Amino acid sequence: MKLSGLFGVFLLLCVDLRSSGMSHPKPSCRYPPSQWCRSLEIAIECKVQKQCMEVNATRPNQSVPPVSVVLYYESLCPACRVFITQQLFPTWTMLQDIMTVTLVPYGNAKELPSANSPFTCQHGEPECRGNMIEACIIHLTGHSAFQIINCMESSANVLNAAQPCLQLYAPSVSWSSVDSCLKGGLGNQLMHANAVMTRALNPEHTHVPWVTFNGEYTEENEDKAMSSLFHLVCQLYKGVKPPACTGALVRLNRGFC
Known part of the structure; x- marks a missing residue:
């Protein structure tokens, strides 16, 4: 995305x-x-x-590839919420012409061979629901998704904020379409895709938020991202600043x- x-x-x-x-x-x-x-x-x-x-x-010159930032996170993880609202979204707001952001809500969840409850999450069932809501919103809203996710993650109650944040930033997308995604097979399919992406990380993730830049993870870049993602993206961009x-x-x- x-x-x-x-x-x-x-x-x-x-x-x-x-x-x-x-x-x-x-x-x-x-x-x-x-x-x-x-x-x-x-x-x-x-x-x-x-x-x-x-x-x-x-x-900037559009022939130079933007910096690709992929965030692997959980919807109710306090550290993830801080990173999204205080680092990632503000940086994207200023530098979206030289960076792309991909959000992968899954994190430390586990996929189970159970038809009734195929996922378990670090912060319980509400987080599993929050992850799926955000996965559905990302799938359904396209370019407005990050604004909606940031709105949710900066709210006192992430799950309760989902519907008003959707109405605010993507009024043409009905909540019923999100609800259908959650209750139908699409939500589970999206979460399975996120699980596959997360399990494919090399090195394997040990915590969240877990951030890759241009497809790679390093502790050095993670440290820089946590303190000043803005300066790191500027540093990594290969074109004219x-x-x-x-x-x-x-x-x-x-x-x-």
Whole structure:
């Protein structure tokens, strides 16, 4: 699952739209701000093609592969929740043009040969349900999944937050589709796929969160990721560093909100 979006465009569009006399796109725009620059057609409909062109001009060279970050985690693991909300999501928000994030909710769970309860989890049955909810959401919502997962993991009650977080970030996806995924065979299939991915790790994972970069795990990178994932992603990216990494000033039209 590749997660994409343009958080940086929010501030830029806020500035430029206000300076051009528009406080927001015309009502005919059917898309949330996070999708305004996903395609030329959407940008034209939402009257922000000029601003999207300026954002695209500051993007890194797309011929250089992004840094691939894969997180193996558990939905109710306190350390995983801290890493997602304080390191991974903020870093992705700033550097999503040079990194991809894949979320694998499974962690220290065990797959059992039982039709009634095929999985057991470190933090009990609620965590197994949380893992499956997040696996279903990742499968059903695509580019909005990371925002939903972060919303859940930053909430006081991860499971209770699932439905409102889904409605907030992917209103076109009904909760009934997630419920069908949970109660039907799809949820178990997704969890089995996550179990296979987790068991295939080399070296074998010994804890969560467990993070790989470009398909590899090292203790050195893990230590760096836990303290400053942002700087590690900037360091690992092989292309020209984006302004967020270098602190370089980018000359765009000035404006203020």
